[in-house]
Amino acid sequence: MDRLVNTVRPYAWGSVTALPELLGQEPTGEPQAELWMGAHPGAPSRADRGEGPRALDELIAADPERELGAAAVARFGPALPFLLKILAAGIPLSIQAHPTLDQARAGFAAENALGIPLDAPHRSYRDANHKPELICALGDFDGLCGFRRPAEAAALLSGLGVPALAPLIALLGVEDESEALRSTLVAVLTMDDATAEAAVRQTAEAVEKAAAEDPDGPYALYTRITREFPDDRGLIAGLLLNAVRLRAGEALYLGAGVPHAYLHGVCVELQANSDNVLRAGLTPKHIDVPELLKVVGFTPGAPDLLLPVPVDGTPGEELYPVPIDEFRLSRFTLDGHEREIDGRAPQILLCTAGTARLTAADGTVLELTRGESAFLPATGTATRLDGADATVFRATVTL
Secondary structure, three states: OEEOEOEEEOOOOEEOOHHHHHHOOOOOOOOEOEEEEEOOOOOOOEEEOOOOEEEHHHHHHHOHHHHHOHHHHHHHOOOOOEEEEEEEEOOOOOEEEOOOHHHHHHHHHHHHHOOOOOOOOOOOOOOOOOOOEEEEEOOOEEEEEEEOOHHHHHHHHHOOOOHHHHHHHHHOOOOOHHHHHHHHHHHHHHOOHHHHHHHHHHHHHHHHHHHHHOOOOOOHHHHHHHHHOOOOOHHHHHHOEEEEEEOOOOEEEEOOOOOEEEEEEEEEEEEEOOOOOEEEEOOOOOOOHHHHHHHOOOOEOOOOOEOOEEOOOOOOEEEEOOOOOOOEEEEEEEEOOOEEEOOOOOEEEEEEEOOEEEEOOOOOEEEEOOOOEEEEOOOOOOEEEEOEEEEEEEEEOOO
8 A cells, every 4th residue: 555645736716725724734825726646647646665756657557457456457447547636615616517438539539630739728628538526525515516497597597687687587488498508508608798798797796785685595605706706707607507515424426517616615526537627617718618518418407415325344434326437435434443445446545534544464554644645556455444533535446
């Protein structure tokens, strides 16, 4: 097993204090958005096996079957198929959606054929993989997820009393719900700049007023957007989406095409090993409207909250069930009793509270404190886990 040295991604939306607090470090004064744990080539974790730190993707590439196990390589290929993160949102992230595997492969090939550099700001596909993801809140976590029913979205827009929103409200009245949502989002993203500027300004003012009058009402969460992106048409697009507040331990699974935006809070995020994002607003970054519309699914409905369920045969382990096999997230709440972790698949263990102790079959011991993580290769032998008043998340695959 390897203690991981991980990279913090300093995206502009990151919290200045949340990750340093978790990691027991002094804030730098700059945003710190994501702590990446895994083998994504954009920021691979590093491990030292006695010859100095080496990138985890390089260690895996040198002997995939030894690191990942023959079963995982046969099923998912010779690379770690998931990426584990701690995400700390200080201000809203962009409204975004992710492609299916087929869409990612086609989009990546098309942009390669056009000669677009991988790091080009107008590039949409940075790899050929899909990006389903699971987030689990470590405290109160605010976000937007999936489309509201058109009638609900129309009522929300109507309640603001903004004349400029009337054409959008009319579009939401189309009988076919998916078409109503599609045509409304297209109208928001393609209206001319002067019209959009006036509509967004009036909407932001109305949201602020409504939230002040009813701090617990449906507009309050959107003030996180009005105060950070007062001129961004993503505000109106965001009103089409369900507002969600997760409590600690609650989770959401987001499959391909689900529009979402994380607004504020800290969560554990587990996703397929990809960085493909199609954006719809709340960002200065490139927005490719035609490509976005290929990817977004316009099926309305409230998102389903995930709560962990006990794992048969593994006392103390709770699983967040998802409909895919290339990542699996579970949580151990340690109470002084030793647990045993199966060693037939590659996994990353992340401590988010207290101190946990890992003991390998050969007697090697590794302690993890809050914010620390370890990579366990697929040795086929069990690892023992214990600790008091500690929480450990386990990221692996389903074989």
